[in-house]
Amino acid sequence: MITLSHLSKAFGGHQAVSDLSFTLQPGEVLGLIGQNGAGKTTTFRMILDFIQADDGTISWDNHPIDDHLRRKIGFLPEERGLYQKQTVEEQVVYLAQLHGMEKKAAKNALKDWMDRLQVVGEPGDLVQSLSKGNAQKIQMIMALIFEPEFIILDEPFSGLDPVNAAIFMDEIKRLKARGAMIIFSSHNMDNVSQISDQLLMLKKGRTVLQGPVQAIRESFGRTRLYVEAPHLTKSDYLAMAGVIHAEPKDGGYMLTLAYEAAGRQIFEAVTRNGYIPAFSQQPPTLAEIFKTEVSTND
CATH class of the missing domain: 3.40.50.300 (P-loop containing nucleotide triphosphate hydrolases)
Structure with missing residues (x-):
């Protein structure tokens, strides 16, 4: 040790x-x-x-x-x-x-x-x-x-x-x-x-x-959400409560959430018409956390 x-x-x-x-x-x-x-x-x-x-x-x-x-x-x-x-x-x-x-x-x-x-x-x-x-x-x-x-x-x-x-x-x-x-x-x-x-x-x-x-x-919260819902556009995502950023990625969108609980409401909205190929809510990556900590003032 x-x-x-x-x-x-x-x-x-x-x-x-x-x-x-x-x-x-x-x-x-x-x-x-x-x-x-x-x-x-x-x-x-x-x-x-x-x-x-x-x-x-x-x-x-x-x-x-x-x-x-x-x-x-x-x-x-x-x-x-x-x-x-x-x-x-x-x-x-x-x-x-x-x-x-x-x-x-x-x-x-x-x-x-x-x-x-x-x-x-x-x-x-x-x-x-x-x-x-x-x-x-x-x-x-x-x-x-x-x-x-x-x-x-x-x-x-x-x-x-x-x-x-x-x-x-x-x-x-x-x-x-x-x-x-x-x-x-x-x-x-x-x-x-x-x-x-x-x-x-x-x-x-x-x-x-x-x-x-x-x-x-x-500890940083599950504020990253990847969604593949072909019927929704970037504007649709940005209009949802709690979504502060939406970026196209791999056939879907990577969403940045203001708070973790927004994921549940978004899930209900995007699955309203049935099956979607992907929905994954994750904490920020280590690279994103690194950038956040580096940019934070002492």
């Missing part, structure tokens, strides 16, 4: 992180979100002891994270960096040995990892010969090859196409099922929604949202 308790860090007059607390259990994924400069990377650097917190504590099973425990942490930094003149195998095996793996075991594991992540290249290839996406996969392998118990991924999906992002997500799910504790940051709210058990949003270093993803969404 990883516990951050009342963690704070300032740089000069800038408060980077303020009174941050959370607990991460084995087999749990925490999505850390926020605008650039919100305090995400600073949080990771404090956990890894790259920088010291001004206040608060960080513990692993109620013990400080010492060098022995730190060897059990896999870290993918936002700033990608590999030695271009070295081979893939040289870099990966060296780092794996630093984390306690035997050289032969690391070499064998590397081949399996390259297959799983669909790396185009060979262990003996120079890093400079790899595409940007394949180099990113190698850096991901470096963070995970020694099967860490605690994993920190800073923007792991940045720059990846949807196919390769899905490969990374599958790997995170596999590690979660194995019992690893995982915290990652991302600006892609779809990815955060898909793989996070818990969500924490920072704004100017302060926690503004925290809890299970679905519970956070539900």
Whole structure:
């Protein structure tokens, strides 16, 4: 169990992180979100002891994270960096040995990892010969090859196409099922929604949202309503009580409601003539909540 308790860090007059607390259990994924400069990377650097917190504590099973425990942490930094003149195998095996793996075991594991992540290249290839996406996969392998118990991924999906992002997500799910504790940051709210058990949003270093993803969404009310009723137009929807916005989408309309209870009256109105193909009332998406929180004045 990883516990951050009342963690704070300032740089000069800038408060980077303020009174941050959370607990991460084995087999749990925490999505850390926020605008650039919100305090995400600073949080990771404090956990890894790259920088010291001004206040608060960080513990692993109620013990400080010492060098022995730190060897059990896999870290993918936002700033990608590999030695271009070295081979893939040289870099990966060296780092794996630093984390306690035997050289032969690391070499064998590397081949399996390259297959799983669909790396185009060979262990003996120079890093400079790899595409940007394949180099990113190698850096991901470096963070995970020694099967860490605690994993920190800073923007792991940045720059990846949807196919390769899905490969990374599958790997995170596999590690979660194995019992690893995982915290990652991302600006892609779809990815955060898909793989996070818990969500924490920072704004100017302060926690503004925290809890299970679905519970956070539900707390904003079910104010999004998708309807397919071929006999109704945009004007018809806007004339209904509680509808503040109507946008065509996928053969129907996505409605924004002023209040959740309006959905019942709308259902009665659109089904008055019988069957309709679709009616789905949902809370706002995580992306919409993110935009709302970012735009809200302090």
